[in-house]
Amino acid sequence: SQQGEEDPQALSIQEGENATMNCSYKTSINNLQWYRQNSGRGLVHLILIRSNEREKHSGRLRVTLDTSKKSSSLLITASRAADTASYFCATDGGGFKTIFGAGTRLFVKA
Amino acid sequence: SQTIHQWPATLVQPVGSPLSLECTVEGTSNPNLYWYRQAAGRGLQLLFYSVGIGQISSEVPQNLSASRPQDRQFILSSKKLLLSDSGFYLCAWSVESGVGQPQHFGDGTRLSIL
Numbered sequence: 717s718q719q720g721e722e723d724p725q726a727l728s729i730q731e732g733e734n735a736t737m738n739c740s741y742k743t744s745i746n747n748l749q750w751y752r753q754n755s756g757r758g759l760v761h762l763i764l765i766r767s768n769e770r771e772k773h774s775g776r777l778r779v780t781l782d783t784s785k786k787s788s789s790l791l792i793t794a795s796r797a798a799d800t801a802s803y804f805c806a807t808d809g810g811g812f813k814t815i816f817g818a819g820t821r822l823f824v825k826a
Numbered sequence: 827s828q829t830i831h832q833w834p835a836t837l838v839q840p841v842g843s844p845l846s847l848e849c850t851v852e853g854t855s856n857p858n859l860y861w862y863r864q865a866a867g868r869g870l871q872l873l874f875y876s877v878g879i880g881q882i883s884s885e886v887p888q889n890l891s892a893s894r895p896q897d898r899q900f901i902l903s904s905k906k907l908l909l910s911d912s913g914f915y916l917c918a919w920s921v922e923s924g925v926g927q928p929q930h931f932g933d934g935t936r937l938s939i940l
Binding site: 813 | 832868926929
């Protein structure tokens with residue numbers, strides 16, 4: 717089935733460094749989304765990139781999409797301890813469904 | 827602005843007991859509504875979604891059911907809980923139109939089955 721798979725599963729960096737997370741998916745998509753989840757909380761939508769877009773920015777976030785490789789990356793620049801969370805990519809799963817990957821757990825050390 | 831409320835935040839139930847989790851959305855009309863389950867350290871498994879009152883689509887056959895008695899109310903139920911029903915349950919909504927719309931999540935219910 718169509719699903720985003722994040723890589724790496726876990727990432728530990730120092731505050732101020734950049735964090736890059738990757739997502740691969742299997743079939744054609746209309747758009748791809750990235751979400752963030754703090755421990756024990758619901759997911760928060762970060763950014764949506766459409767299939768005809770290659771790059772999108774929002775504050776310290778930069779998302780790229782390569783439909784030929786069926787992959788996307790999320791870059792968080794100048795990371796902060798408050799960025800510690802799990803990050804999920806999600807693709808449209810047909811109809812009104814959204815398919816979420818297993819996530820990357822990011823830990824930013826102060 | 828739109829808000830989503832989910833309760834209870836935590837729940838401990840014995841095996842074989844019934845379940846009712848409630849989710850309500852404010853500030854929008856005719857939203858798409860979703861129930862997900864998340865195992866520890868894992869992604870989200872879609873359980874049910876609804877595009878309108880009384881319209882429920884089930885993604886995973888199991889002992890859970892969902893109902894949408896009102897436009898902005900979504901209920902997850904079970905007549906008899908199993909140990910495997912433990913997990914973190916999340917409700918979400920999205921606007922009614924379009925494909926792959928951003929979803930907005932509640933803060934979840936942590937369900938432990940003893």
